[in-house]
Amino acid sequence: MESDVGFESSVWVCRKRYRAVLTGWHFKWTELDKNNRDKKTVLVPVSEVIGVEQGRLQILPRKSVEDTEKDFTVFYVNRSTSGGSLWQLGRIQFTCLSRTLRDQWTEHLRTALKTHGPLRPHKLLVFINPFGGKKKGRQIYHSVVAPVFELAGISSHVIVTERAHQARDYLLKKNLTGFDGVVCVGGDGMFSELLHGLIGRTQQEAGLCENDPAVTLQPCPLHIGIIPAGSTDCVCYATVGVIDPLTSALHIVIGDSQPLDVCSVHHASAIVRYSVSLLGYGFYGDVLAESEKHRWMGPLRYDISGSLVYLRNRSYAAKVEYLPADPLLSSPRDKTRCLSGCRVCSRSTERLFPNHSDSSSLSSSRFSQTSTDSEGEWVTVEGRFRCVALTCMSSSCARSPLGLSPSAHLADGTGDLILVWDTHPLGFLKFLYRHTSTEDQFDLPFVEVHRVKAVRFSLPKVSEEQKQEEFSELRGADEVESGYLDNGSQQSLLQRDTRHQETDEQKTFLCGLCCNKTAASVWNCDGEILSFKEILCKVHAQLVCLYARGIEEAAIRNCI
Numbered sequence: 001m002e003s004d005v006g007f008e009s010s011v012w013v014c015r016k017r018y019r020a021v022l023t024g025w026h027f028k029w030t031e032l033d034k035n036n037r038d039k040k041t042v043l044v045p046v047s048e049v050i051g052v053e054q055g056r057l058q059i060l061p062r063k064s065v066e067d068t069e070k071d072f073t074v075f076y077v078n079r080s081t082s083g084g085s086l087w088q089l090g091r092i093q094f095t096c097l098s099r100t101l102r103d104q105w106t107e108h109l110r111t112a113l114k115t116h117g118p119l120r121p122h123k124l125l126v127f128i129n130p131f132g133g134k135k136k137g138r139q140i141y142h143s144v145v146a147p148v149f150e151l152a153g154i155s156s157h158v159i160v161t162e163r164a165h166q167a168r169d170y171l172l173k174k175n176l177t178g179f180d181g182v183v184c185v186g187g188d189g190m191f192s193e194l195l196h197g198l199i200g201r202t203q204q205e206a207g208l209c210e211n212d213p214a215v216t217l218q219p220c221p222l223h224i225g226i227i228p229a230g231s232t233d234c235v236c237y238a239t240v241g242v243i244d245p246l247t248s249a250l251h252i253v254i255g256d257s258q259p260l261d262v263c264s265v266h267h268a269s270a271i272v273r274y275s276v277s278l279l280g281y282g283f284y285g286d287v288l289a290e291s292e293k294h295r296w297m298g299p300l301r302y303d304i305s306g307s308l309v310y311l312r313n314r315s316y317a318a319k320v321e322y323l324p325a326d327p328l329l330s331s332p333r334d335k336t337r338c339l340s341g342c343r344v345c346s347r348s349t350e351r352l353f354p355n356h357s358d359s360s361s362l363s364s365s366r367f368s369q370t371s372t373d374s375e376g377e378w379v380t381v382e383g384r385f386r387c388v389a390l391t392c393m394s395s396s397c398a399r400s401p402l403g404l405s406p407s408a409h410l411a412d413g414t415g416d417l418i419l420v421w422d423t424h425p426l427g428f429l430k431f432l433y434r435h436t437s438t439e440d441q442f443d444l445p446f447v448e449v450h451r452v453k454a455v456r457f458s459l460p461k462v463s464e465e466q467k468q469e470e471f472s473e474l475r476g477a478d479e480v481e482s483g484y485l486d487n488g489s490q491q492s493l494l495q496r497d498t499r500h501q502e503t504d505e506q507k508t509f510l511c512g513l514c515c516n517k518t519a520a521s522v523w524n525c526d527g528e529i530l531s532f533k534e535i536l537c538k539v540h541a542q543l544v545c546l547y548a549r550g551i552e553e554a555a556i557r558n559c560i
């Protein structure tokens with residue numbers, strides 16, 4: 001029956017009678033008892049309906065089709081009964097009284113999907129890294145993701161990468177007309193390729209210079225989807241709340257939208273890289289450098305390398321300057337969490353982009369960031385650190401379910417700077433261990449955390465006498481490690497070359513490899529080693545947008 005508000009009729013599911021109702025925003029079906037009284041109702045927002053097909057259809061784990069006359073099948077997002085952020089593909093098969101009624105139902109539902117899913121992608125560019133994580137990228141895509149995309153009517157152009165940086169280069173150079181978004185099947189490294197390709201392409205087209213940290217960069221018009229198939233999968237975990245290819249595919253299909261802050265990393269007036277999850281020096285840099293030697297181990301390489309590096313018990317001298325964010329807006333120790341619909345992020349959107357009406361979408365309209373923020377005062381700290389880390393978001397992952405900075409925000413235009421001063425080995429172990437539980441890793445006397453807009457990092461100057469003294473010590477010692485020496489130069493990100501830079505900095509670094517007092521570490525930038533130590537980092541608010549919605553606090557059940 002058609003009504004002012006929608007469409008409804010009696011339908012049958014497994015010979016039981018139901019009343020199905022489609023209103024403006026919801027599709028619901030209620031089981032009726034013999035006396036026509038309502039029993040259980042299942043309510044699904046139209047925005048979470050994945051597809052509607054005539055007949056009886058199943059797509060997962062295998063496709064089967066039965067072309068019956070009076071039936072139609074509806075697929076929808078079904079939140080897992082075990083709670084959390086895990087989504088499943090719900091499926092319900094209805095039988096109508098007539099074929100005409102069945103046709104009306106499919107037509108009405110499909111029209112509703114078009115009306116309530118303006119951000120649903122129609123055409124996607126998909127990059128699969130066949131070597132990421134446990135090397136299951138291809139299989140995950142074809143068995144889980146492709147059937148869901150097909151059901152939702154999404155056409156996808158799939159590229160299985162043959163080399164590192166292929167996806168980045170494609171996005172920088174090739175024609176992207178017609179694509180609504182780009183998807184990677186892989187880990188954080190693969191996501192980083194899309195990030196660099198899309199940011200670079202967008203700035204090129206806008207005529208903006210990426211090298212200048214003061215430039216307000218243009219947000220990317222294409223959304224990024226991540227199908228997790230890597231080792232850490234931190235960006236996926238922190239924006240979706242779970243590492244599950246089907247959940248991520250469903251977020252992509254319904255066109256969810258989650259803006260993300262991005263940090264640009266500069267050295268000597270040139271852009272070096274962008275980072276979203278972990279820009280870490282000291283422990284995190286050493287773990288990455290060590291883990292590169294054990295790539296064959298897969299995801300386990302980080303745990304083995306973490307233990308080895310922990311046992312080396314190193315600390316590093318550094319000077320860190322930071323530009324604090326407004327402490328009245330939020331704090332990294334306020335015990336809040338950035339969840340779906342986060343108020344801190346929404347308020348930041350209103351403050352940073354006052355002319356923008358729809359905070360959920362970057363792609364629907366290009367808008368510019370206001371730079372009314374006064375710069376504020378830089379703060380300087382200097383000393384020896386176990387590690388220095390900057391993250392634009394919580395960076396939660398399976399290893400650390402609340403993340404590096406549990407109260408960090410995905411889209412507030414700030415990052416959290418974590419300074420772990422030199423301490424005894426057990427103290428540092430306590431700090432690391434607290435990442436695995438709900439205990440506060442910042443509640444330790446040798447740990448500081450600051451919410452910041454920018455960070456400058458430099459190595460304290462080492463005097464000639466000090467170097468000489470340490471080289472003399474070296475001749476007697478046998479402590480040289482060569483693992484860090486093959487870092488390529490990253491003068492310009494877009495024209496990457498692999499020459500070594502012969503600078504004072506490198507001499508200090510070479511000296512640092514040998515001697516404990518002046519030892520230098522390396523920067524881990526989202527899983528990539530940087531060739532430079534002295535860097536300037538600036539957080540750019542909401543530079544990219546993911547097909548995600550942030551972590552849902554509690555599972556919102558469909559049943560009422």
Ligand SMILES: CCCCCCCCCCCCC/C=C/[C@@H](O)[C@H](COP(=O)(O)O)NC(=O)CCCCCCCCCCCCCCC
Nearest residue numbers: 187188189230231232233234278306310400432435526527
């Ligand atoms: C004692 C247990 C200690 C657990 C410490 C957990 C700290 C976890 C912080 C995780 C932050 C993750 C940020 C994400 C970074 C990724 O972008 C990036 C690239 O990922 P991809 O390879 O998937 O592309 N991943 C990484 O750089 C990996 C970082 C690994 C962090 C350190 C892990 C340490 C684990 C073990 C320490 C053991 C000490 C034991 C002493 C006896």
Ligand SMILES: Nc1ncnc2c1ncn2[C@@H]1O[C@H](COP(=O)(O)OP(=O)(O)O)[C@@H](O)[C@H]1O
Nearest residue numbers: 132133161162163164186187188189190230231
């Ligand atoms: N075909 C390929 N061969 C080799 N390396 C690749 C290929 N495709 C992508 N890469 C690179 O592999 C790195 C790791 O990939 P990623 O998918 O993040 O897996 P993991 O999480 O296991 O590190 C990325 O930095 C990416 O540039």
Ligand SMILES: [Ca+2]
Nearest residue numbers: 261392409414
């Ligand atoms: Ca942030």
